[in-house]
Amino acid sequence: MSGLAVRGGHCGRIVALGLTTFTQLVRMKVFYFLLVFALIVLGSNFLDLPQHNLPENLGLGVLRAIRSWSLGAMTLFSMVMAIVATSLLLPRDVEDRTLYTILAKPVPRIDYLAGKLLGVLLLLAVSLAVMDLVMVAVLQMRVVMFEGQIDAMVAAGKGTDQMEEMRARLAAQAPGWALQGGVGAVFLRAAVVTALTLFISTFSTSTLFTTIVSFLMYFLGHIQSDIREVFSGSHGAGMLERGGALLLSLVLPDFRIFGVIDSVIEGVSMPGEAFGRLAVLSGFHVAIYLVAAWVVFSGKEV
Secondary structure, three states: OHHHHHHHHHHHHHHHHHHHHHHHHHOOHHHHHHHHHHHHHHHHHHHOOOOOOOHHHOOHHHHHHHHHHHHHHHHHHHHHHHHHHHHHHHHHHHHOOHHHHHHOOOOOHHHHHHHHHHHHHHHHHHHHHHHHHHHHHHHHHHHHHHHHHHHHHHHOOOOHHHHHHHHHHHHHOOOOHHHHHHHHHHHHHHHHHHHHHHHHHHHOOOHHHHHHHHHHHHHHHHHHHHHHHHHHHOOOOOHHHHHHHHHHHHHOOOHHHHHHHHHHHOOOOOOHHHHHHHHHHHHHHHHHHHHHHHHHHHOOOO
16 A cells, blocks of 8 residues: 555655646746747648639648648647757756755655656646647638549549549548647657757756757768668678667667657558557657666755
8 A cells, every 4th residue: 555655656756746836847938939839830731721723633742741831830749849849848947946855755766856857748648639630620611622523523523433532532631530640750850859858857967068069960960860770771881780779779869759640641541550550659769768867966055
């Protein structure tokens, strides 16, 4: 019973810290501007009404552009949010002396870090959910518009088989579970970046340093596989090189695995198994960075 009580206490503290962190971040005006910017980018797709897109073209280019711009805006927004918001957390708590008050409760440092991580993830989830609703609404309006054009052509005596084929191709670009899988992949990538930034902030000397290094690590993550091949695939690679490649794969996530988002933009469905593997890999990296942050933070004088 005592073990369950302890675990329940940990969960309660983490949730409480997470909600407090979420509220703290929402009050930062800069994030309102970022959210408005992202919503404007998504909404601008609806304003760009097609004038000359006949059903022969299916409007597929328009729908693909909406998906591309929307998911791209979500990715940019979530990356900036994840890095900047997380970089500000520890310095702000130290400046406001909130950190000393929390740790004097006493609150285990792992609970404090996990609560901060949860707060940023809540903010990312809510922000992406709002943008997702806007994207789906714009896409659905466009799909209805193009389907109306197809119906008009069928009534005008166009080939039924051809129209059905066009309708099927149009449906592949309509909002669906595959698109939601793409949004989920955007969130998972942002979650990994958030945990990575939290780890860096535990030994960082400034917010600027944390932000710059986090962005650098994010970009390096896109060439992680190439760097790993240099270590392990070079001629005469020994145990040291192979060990370095293994360490690199643990420390630096391979962000190329999130390339499934590009396939979603093209209308390719994402199998549940593929999304499950992505979620497991993302969860593994989040856990690794959280534990590493705890180890560093535990030995740090605050």
